[in-house]
Amino acid sequence: MYDCIIIGGGPAGAAAAVYAARKKLKALFIAESIGGQSVVSESIENWIGEKSISGFDLGKKLEDHVRAQEGIDIKVSERVTAVAEDGDGFSVTSASGTTYQAKTVLVVTGGRRRKLNVPGEDAFLGKGVAYWAT
Ligand SMILES: Cc1cc2nc3c(=O)[nH]c(=O)nc-3n(C[C@H](O)[C@H](O)[C@H](O)COP(=O)(O)OP(=O)(O)OC[C@H]3O[C@@H](n4cnc5c(N)ncnc54)[C@H](O)[C@@H]3O)c2cc1C
Numbered sequence: 001m002y003d004c005i006i007i008g009g010g011p012a013g014a015a016a017a018v019y020a021a022r023k024k025l026k027a028l029f030i031a032e033s034i035g036g037q038s039v040v041s042e043s044i045e046n047w048i049g050e051k052s053i054s055g056f057d058l059g060k061k062l063e064d065h066v067r068a069q070e071g072i073d074i075k076v077s078e079r080v081t082a083v084a085e086d087g088d089g090f091s092v093t094s095a096s097g098t099t100y101q102a103k104t105v106l107v108v109t110g111g112r113r114r115k116l117n118v119p120g121e122d123a124f125l126g127k128g129v130a131y132w133a134t
Pocket residue numbers: 007008009010011012013030031032033034035036037038040041043044045046078079080081108109110111
């Protein structure tokens with residue numbers, strides 16, 4: 001039984017893992033991948049402390065920071081397929097069929113771009129078609 005299961009390996013999940021370790025929680029960090037959605041970005045210029053950093057390098061730094069924490073179990077390349085209430089806590093099931101139990105669950109699975117589904121959208125992605133939150 002974990003104190004906390006953190007689902008997601010982006011900046012939010014990585015921050016949660018660092019805080020969980022600092023508070024000595026028995027935590028599981030489970031993610032399809034580490035680094036988050038901006039790993040493909042050429043240059044991130046609003047990550048405070050770095051004037052410019054590529055998404056790949058930022059992702060690597062996040063991974064190193066998570067892996068440096070003591071007492072955190074890390075499962076990468078695992079997709080969570082179900083979260084359910086289970087007695088006093090929760091059960092979290094991954095695509096491999098493994099089930100983990102925890103008192104609390106933090107879902108930090110980020111977001112996906114909402115597509116317009118117009119002709120050429122996929123073909124021109126990165127060649128004129130871009131997505132931006134604002
Ligand atoms: C190309 C691009 C460039 C960007 N550039 C900038 C920028 O310059 N500045 C800026 O401030 N923001 C930028 N952003 C936005 C920024 O990347 C996001 O706001 C940020 O990554 C959100 O972090 P997050 O941890 O909430 O989620 P995400 O980064 O989306 O991470 C989600 C994590 O959850 C995992 N996951 C999802 N579903 C499951 C599941 N079922 N089971 C297990 N794991 C799962 C994913 O594998 C991933 O590890 C950019 C985004 C993109 C796409």
